[in-house]
Amino acid sequence: MAYPRALNRLVEVLCRFPGIGPKTAQRLSFFLLDCSREEVVAIARAMVEAKDKLDYCQICGSLAESGFCSYCSDGGRDRSLLCVIQEPRDVLVIERTGQYRGLYHVLHGVLSPLDGIGPEELRFEQLERRIADNHINEVIIATNPNVEGDATAGYLARMLKPQGVRVTRIAFGLPVGGDLEYADDLTLSRALDGRRDM
């Protein structure tokens, strides 16, 4: 590359972002060079500040600005209901439904033996302890509907049921507003499996 060193360095670090290759990194770099110094500093500062201010909730593992997240600190939530999710960002997805009033438990991943991720790498032990120490009626497992997500759900069900808690899995089936014609086979067979009496 015949680019100045500082530019090469910038392209290189921007390439670390997921989904950003050398071409996009180069485009973003030139955008930054066209910004005023104040704007570049504002972006850089927002990155470091977010990292400094945000941490994971000591109870549920979702994002928190001060030790405990807004859900675990909220007295109005149903404390007997836990929703187990893969990533902190999934909290917002569930919250958007406006339907869930329980608490969360973020695993920070799913079981993936090929990547060396076993039960010890995830927040399984904290979940067991939470259920042992608190009065929890039901654990809803909302890991993603794929091989790893399903395997993790199955593992958790076997692990938690002996504790006497009800373990459920969110339903899979046809998306609302979708068309039968365009549904893939797997979704359709799950929709058939999960059929309900009317």
Added chain:
Amino acid sequence: MAYPRALNRLVEVLCRFPGIGPKTAQRLSFFLLDCSREEVVAIARAMVEAKDKLDYCQICGSLAESGFCSYCSDGGRDRSLLCVIQEPRDVLVIERTGQYRGLYHVLHGVLSPLDGIGPEELRFEQLERRIADNHINEVIIATNPNVEGDATAGYLARMLKPQGVRVTRIAFGLPVGGDLEYADDLTLSRALDGRRDM
């Protein structure tokens, strides 16, 4: 958004990048929060350092780390030949051919009356002065092959020819390795216009 403030702020600043919407900004934000503090600081620092260290060459307007770019400072280049390009990044594109040994002149844009970009907003005057003050045989115009790029090339040709310099435009035609069947009409008609004796 039920996200902590520092995260909202980060998503917001990352959305300023071209081609990055709220969804991608959120994904990048969560990636940053998963990084170590050192990594985040390294990325932030590379951005500010690039902005601080890099500037545009005082002669040709391409990227430079110290007043003059590596091409303008290179005694081995052909100083009688100028290649006019739109953006600093285009320098590398031309350099990659390994065929060009002249100098560059970066316009930092093209004429675009609808966006309020006229000759005063681009580095036209500097180009005129460069040609007047130096012994330049030929100016190759390599703006993009689209309406604005062609209009800018035409404007420059009319402006520079009275100075007695040869003004050329890079050739447009079928891409090497391409297939006639898949060429669009405009490219094909340009390839016919630009035909050469064999």
